[in-house]
Amino acid sequence: MNVYELVAKQKQQLIDIRRYLHMHPELSFQEQNTAKYIQAFYDELGVPYRANVGGNGVVATITGALPGKTVALRADFDALPIQDEKDVPYKSTIPGVMHACGHDGHTATLLIVGKILWQLRDELRGTYVLIHQHAEELDPGGAKSMIEDGCLDGVDVIFGTHLSSNHDVGHIGYRVGPMMAACDSFDITIQGRGGHGAHPHQTKDAVVIGSQLVLNLQQLVSRRVSPIESAVLSIGGFVADNASNVIADTAKLSGTIRTFTEETRELMEQEFYRVLEGTMIAHDASYTIDFIKGYPAVVNHEHETLFVRDVAKQLDCVTNAFEMVPTMGGEDFAYYLQHVPGTFFYTGAYPGYDVPHHHPMFDIDERGMEVAAAMLLQAAIEYQSAS
Incomplete structure (x- = not known):
């Protein structure tokens, strides 16, 4: 059988579906129409499925004529709050x-x-569970709630792939063990004491305190984490909006930690x-924090x-299967x-110009x-006879 x-x-049809979805994106946890589109596709084929799994998730099940293992395949379907700046028909x-x-x-x-x-069900072994997952882009994500709603019940193995604009078509990136990072985030509000810019001695400047905090936090990776290990701490937001002659009463910082x-x-x-x-004790200031434990690391089974x-x-159709370097992105x-047991791999889809994921020109x-389809098909079918 030549799956390609x-x-x-x-x-x-593959292209038509993708372009329709590209033209009609929906944000995480708001993907009702996308879920209905997926359901309508399976309705037309006659494939049984379960809707509203853990939220907007859809799980279709195809059972072969012969006994075998249960293989799950997963794809996500949420979009991002970004303005599309491409000049394309879709x-x-x-x-x-x-x-x-x-x-x-x-x-x-x-x-x-x-x-x-x-189409092949009469000659296939085993069962195939197709997990269409909502809300991958926004914590707490859709995977956790779909699992709690039973999408993995009876599943022996799971495979998933991510199309990558950073790798050429025909390239497959795999990695045993940690492949993508755990993603935690935080929002901090520093409470100082505001005042007149001409009288700084009467204040506790939230901007100065926040700046010192940023510098202090940057030492965590370099001076607390073993150089053999990897970690990232990035401050993505620092807001203290005041008039030029006002010393900030509060400052808000937000950021991410990846391990x-x-x-x-x-x-x-x-x-x-x-x-x-x-840092707060040193400046006699106080704070509130929302520390969010996000997705764990993607750890592929050997x-x-x-x-x-x-x-x-x-x-x-695969011209290069290579071992990937781990990425600090989360999934x-x-x-x-x-x-x-399972694994998550990358499938090359370089568009011909350099543009990262989450970019308006993506x-x-x-x-x-x-x-990607050939890889998932071959893996799912061949796993039925794998030891």
């Missing part, structure tokens, strides 16, 4: 919202995979609070990751991997979806 040839026959029609990370391509890919599996191991994650949180409290590597090497696919080479 099966996918190639669906090329136009540009987003929703102001300030666009698919700037490839989730439209993920959904199109999995729908076509589902269509092909449905790969739970030990480093706990260390960073512990030291973060120690530095925060110490057997399943090497299995996907071997699958990639079998497919003619709630991590939750699935905490429950069942796009993909749609041929990457064909490779």
Whole structure:
């Protein structure tokens, strides 16, 4: 069975689905119309599914004629609050919202995979669970609630892929162990004492205190985390908006912490609070904080990751299967991997010009979806006979 040839026959529908979704994006936890689109696709085929799984999630199930394992495949379908600035016929029609990370391509890919599996069901072994997940981009994400609602019940293994604008079409990136980082975030309000700019001795300047806090926090990675480990602490927001002759009464800071191991994650949180409290004591100021424990690290299982590597090497449409360097980006696919064996890999979809994910000009080479579909199909079907 040549799965790439099966996918190639669906090329136009694959593109049509992706472009429709690109033109009609919906933000995390607001994806009702996208969910209905997915449901309508399966309704037309006759594929059974469950709607409203953990929120807006959709889970379709295809059972082969022969007994076998239960393989789950996952694709996310939420968009981002970004204005689409591309000059293309399929540009987003929703102001300030666009698919700037490839989730439209993920959904199109999995729908076509589902269509092909449905066509082949009489000759397939096992069961195939197609997880269409809402809200990957916004904590707490959709994976956790979908798992709680039973999307992994009876599942033996799970595979997922992310289209990457940073890698050429035909390239598959895999990695055993930690591949993507745990993502925590924080919002701090510093309470000082405002006053007249001409009388600083009567104040507790929230801007000065906040600036000192930023500098102190930057020492955590360089002086608290082992150089053998990896961590990132970034301050993304610092707001204290006042007139030029007003010393700030309050300042608000926000940022993110990224780590790969739970030990480093706990260390960073512990030291973060120690530095925060110490800085406030030094300046006789107070604070409030919202510290959000986000997605855990994506930790791929060895057997399943090497299995996907071997699958990639079998497919003619894959020109390069390579071991990836870990990335500090986050993904709630991590939750699935905490429950069942599996792996998450990258599929190249470089659009021909350099543009990162989450950018107003983001796009993909749609041929990457064909490779992604072939990879998921081959992995799902071949896993039935894998030891």
